[in-house]
Amino acid sequence: MMPHLIFPLLACLCFFLASCTSPAHGETSPGLYPVVLVPCYTCSNLDARLTDEYQPPPGMPWCGAMKGKGWFRLWKNQTALQDPRLMPCYADQLRLVYDHTADDYRNAPGVETRVVAFGSTRGFGSDDPAMKDGENMFGANYDFRYAAAPPRQPSDVFDSDLSRIRDLVEHASRKNGGKPVIFVSHAFGGYLALEFLSRSPLSWRQRLIKHYLMLSRGDGGDVVILRTIASANAGPSSNVLFYANTSRSFASPLAALASPRVFGHAPLVVTRDKNYSAFELSDLLSDLGFSDVAPRYLRRALPVTLGIRAPLVLTTTVVGVGLPSPVRLTYWDGDFGKVPQVANDDGDGFMNFEVVSASRTVIDNEPDQGYFKLILLPNVTHYGVVSDDFALTRLVEIVAEINQSTS
Numbered sequence: 277m278m279p280h281l282i283f284p285l286l287a288c289l290c291f292f293l294a295s296c297t298s299p300a301h302g303e304t305s306p307g308l309y310p311v312v313l314v315p316c317y318t319c320s321n322l323d324a325r326l327t328d329e330y331q332p333p334p335g336m337p338w339c340g341a342m343k344g345k346g347w348f349r350l351w352k353n354q355t356a357l358q359d360p361r362l363m364p365c366y367a368d369q370l371r372l373v374y375d376h377t378a379d380d381y382r383n384a385p386g387v388e389t390r391v392v393a394f395g396s397t398r399g400f401g402s403d404d405p406a407m408k409d410g411e412n413m414f415g416a417n418y419d420f421r422y423a424a425a426p427p428r429q430p431s432d433v434f435d436s437d438l439s440r441i442r443d444l445v446e447h448a449s450r451k452n453g454g455k456p457v458i459f460v461s462h463a464f465g466g467y468l469a470l471e472f473l474s475r476s477p478l479s480w481r482q483r484l485i486k487h488y489l490m491l492s493r494g495d496g497g498d499v500v501i502l503r504t505i506a507s508a509n510a511g512p513s514s515n516v517l518f519y520a521n522t523s524r525s526f527a528s529p530l531a532a533l534a535s536p537r538v539f540g541h542a543p544l545v546v547t548r549d550k551n552y553s554a555f556e557l558s559d560l561l562s563d564l565g566f567s568d569v570a571p572r573y574l575r576r577a578l579p580v581t582l583g584i585r586a587p588l589v590l591t592t593t594v595v596g597v598g599l600p601s602p603v604r605l606t607y608w609d610g611d612f613g614k615v616p617q618v619a620n621d622d623g624d625g626f627m628n629f630e631v632v633s634a635s636r637t638v639i640d641n642e643p644d645q646g647y648f649k650l651i652l653l654p655n656v657t658h659y660g661v662v663s664d665d666f667a668l669t670r671l672v673e674i675v676a677e678i679n680q681s682t683s
């Protein structure tokens with residue numbers, strides 16, 4: 277999507293945090309709280325290594341060129357993205373497979389991956405030395421292809437991402453005199469952040485999280501992702517995530533599907549013969565030809581979506597409103613390969629406002645939630661929340677208020 281757009285937020289927060297750093301000693305001021313950032317979908321970089329087990333796609337032996345040559349950049353690799361010969365290799369190495377024996381997603385055979393520069397915001401692709409990275413600003417990078425499974429079902433990569441983030445929060449706090457952290461997520465990072473918080477012991481959360489700041493995210497999923505899943509041609513063929521169904525092999529798009537709890541029975545995908553609401557998404561997946569994915573969606577992704585809970589720490593949500601945002605896709609003649617007719621409603625251009633209001637209901641209905649504030653930014657987009665001047669000015673004010681609040 278637009279990962280580079282997080283940089284203005286990073287730069288801004290870094291400026292804010294650096295203003296509290298004593299240049300003579302490079303030590304953080306006693307009052308400053310560390311910030312841990314969970315970035316958006318596709319914002320974390322990934323490295324890969326090909327082992328002997330790797331089989332290049334048929335007729336493309338050059339895809340195995342990196343075999344045995346150690347780590348290289350898989351996501352995002354601009355060279356491979358711009359080279360039509362390398363694109364199929366890229367797509368093949370990025371895809372996930374479902375291992376029925378292990379009952380879990382894993383990388384394609386012979387492909388090993390790791391997130392780049394975990395703990396550092398450099399993993400988002402930036403290496404501006406002016407940033408106070410690793411002192412009071414930390415990046416909770418994660419492998420965006422994977423997603424949570426319900427308790428007692430395996431989800432190894434997601435679980436190890438969570439436990440690394442837990443260690444990072446503890447490390448950030450220790451490095452800053454034991455102060456709790458301001459935990460910030462952007463867009464899809466909010467899915468991971470909410471799971472992370474509700475899967476951490478309450479006493480741990482209360483001790484180590486000063487405030488959770490959720491940017492551009494409700495907890496109800498979205499309609500945009502349906503388009504990605506429905507239309508093989510949803511994006512340009514030069515986008516590796518669309519190329520050869522790459523992103524359809526990931527666990528995460530299923531996690532982002534519209535929640536029945538939020539969208540109810542409203543038709544989200546309309547054809548002449550059949551409508552699909554959030555309750556019928558497994559039918560939609562089957563009708564799209566993903567009959568193997570549909571049961572997995574019902575068994576793994578949906579229970580997690582329905583089980584989303586309030587974080588039970590002080591929480592502020594910031595979202596854009598006032599822009600047309602997709603609520604319904606019409607493929608009238610039932611041809612999902614075509615560009616759909618899109619009906620819009622109010623939102624941030626990506627996620628509609630109902631989703632955000634519903635997330636407020638979920639959080640407010642939890643008796644123990646306590647402080648929860650929803651801040652609306654007029655005419656600010658899903659990504660503009662971390663890049664528009666107006667939004668950044670507000671965010672820095674919000675972080676300053678959080679930093680100064682004594683609760």
Ligand SMILES: *[C@@H]1O[C@H](CO)[C@@H](O)[C@H](O)[C@H]1NC(C)=O
Binds near residue numbers: 293309676680681
């Ligand atoms: C953060 O809050 C502390 C007091 O809790 C204050 O001393 C410090 O100046 C604040 N920092 C900023 C940048 O507002």
Ligand SMILES: *[C@@H]1O[C@H](CO)[C@@H](O)[C@H](O)[C@H]1NC(C)=O
Binds near residue numbers: 342347349355356
């Ligand atoms: C990008 O990918 C190509 C081939 O897939 C590889 O040769 C190159 O080393 C990669 N770039 C980086 C920076 O790792």
Ligand SMILES: *[C@@H]1O[C@H](CO)[C@@H](O)[C@H](O)[C@H]1NC(C)=O
Binds near residue numbers: 508519521564565566
């Ligand atoms: C993508 O998925 C569709 C539906 O399963 C299938 O018909 C098509 O062949 C796949 N495309 C590629 C390039 O694998």
Ligand SMILES: *[C@@H]1O[C@H](CO)[C@@H](O)[C@H](O)[C@H]1NC(C)=O
Binds near residue numbers: 548
């Ligand atoms: C599908 O939904 C549309 C829009 O709400 C409605 O007009 C239409 O009658 C529905 N079609 C079917 C087949 O249920």
Ligand SMILES: *[C@@H]1O[C@H](CO)[C@@H](O)[C@H](O)[C@H]1NC(C)=O
Binds near residue numbers: 598654655
């Ligand atoms: C939002 O944008 C619309 C269209 O550009 C404009 O008419 C409206 O005044 C703007 N609203 C705010 C609050 O800035």
